[in-house]
Amino acid sequence: MPGEFYxxxxxxxxxxxxxxxxxxxxxxxxxxxxxxxHFLISGDTFPSGTDLCLSEAGRYGIHxxxxxxxEMMKQGARRDNLRTKVFxxxxxxxxxxxxxxxxxxxxxxxxxxFLNLEKIPIAARDxxxxxxxxxxxxxxxxxxYVRRIRSDHNANLAKRDRQCWTDALxxxxxxxxxxxxxx
Numbered sequence: 001m002p003g004e005f006y007x008x009x010x011x012x013x014x015x016x017x018x019x020x021x022x023x024x025x026x027x028x029x030x031x032x033x034x035x036x037x038h039f040l041i042s043g044d045t046f047p048s049g050t051d052l053c054l055s056e057a058g059r060y061g062i063h064x065x066x067x068x069x070x071e072m073m074k075q076g077a078r079r080d081n082l083r084t085k086v087f088x089x090x091x092x093x094x095x096x097x098x099x100x101x102x103x104x105x106x107x108x109x110x111x112x113x114f115l116n117l118e119k120i121p122i123a124a125r126d127x128x129x130x131x132x133x134x135x136x137x138x139x140x141x142x143x144x145y146v147r148r149i150r151s152d153h154n155a156n157l158a159k160r161d162r163q164c165w166t167d168a169l170x171x172x173x174x175x176x177x178x179x180x181x182x183x
Contacts, residue, residue, distance in 0.1 A: 005064065007035035007071040014137045017149075018088035020104035022061075022111045022127070025085040025137040025144055026068060026120070028077035035072045036137050039064035040103065041110050061110045065118075085124040085144050086111050087135050104128065 002021050006014050014036040016023055021040040027033065041061045073079060089108035108127040115122055124144065126133065132149040 002038050002040050003064070005035060005037035005068045005071065007033065007068065007075055008139065009033045009075055010139070012139050015135065017132065017134050018090070019092050019132045020088070020090055020107060022086060022088040022107040023135055024065060024068065024111060024115070025087070025135070026072060026077075026082050027084070027142045028072065028081040029083070029142065030081050031076045031078065032139070033072055033075050033077040034137060034139050034142065035068050035077075036135075037064045037068040039107075041107055061107070061114060065111075065114055069118075079120075082120050083123045083142075084115060084120055085137075085142075086115070086122060087126045087133055087144070087146060089127045090129050090132055092130070092132065 001016075008014070009032055012034075014025075014034065016036065016038045018038065021038055023036055023038045026035045039061055069079065069082070072082070089104040089111075091102070091104045105128065111127075112122070112125075126146055129148075134147045134149065136145040138144070
């Protein structure tokens with residue numbers, strides 16, 4: 001589900017359903033550890049053309065990526081051995097010119113920027129487009145199987161993603177409102 005991640009060193013298949021969200025499927029072949037996250041960055045609180053990793057909106061993606069990476073390292077993975085395959089970021093609704101409605105596009109941009117900054121090689125990607133995806137990440141050979149969903153299901157996924165995005169914005173706003181400063 002959006003906001004979750006999973007890591008395992010045991011034979012397993014990790015699966016998720018992506019709309020405008022993005023999943024990073026990380027793996028360490030030497031230690032035989034895999035992990036997947038599912039996240040949606042929120043808002044348009046960044047000027048167009050800026051680095052999403054340094055923006056207010058990008059903090060959710062950074063949090064999702066760091067949780068996954070840290071859990072993998074806790075289970076024995078080495079950061080310099082990590083490779084990734086990234087998926088998702090569909091535009092499930094008709095795009096408007098302002099970035100607040102370009103959630104899928106912004107998620108794609110974020111994950112590529114983050115991985116480049118962290119020097120984690122991208123072994124495969126299937127990002128963007130207009131169709132949702134079901135993603136299955138296999139432990140044994142680190143393969144990822146992707147099935148694209150018919151576009152007539154996009155409305156339901158867009159509604160789910162929009163709700164996740166709205167909830168994230170509310171959490172962000174309430175967190176800013178609860179900061180107490182003292183001398």
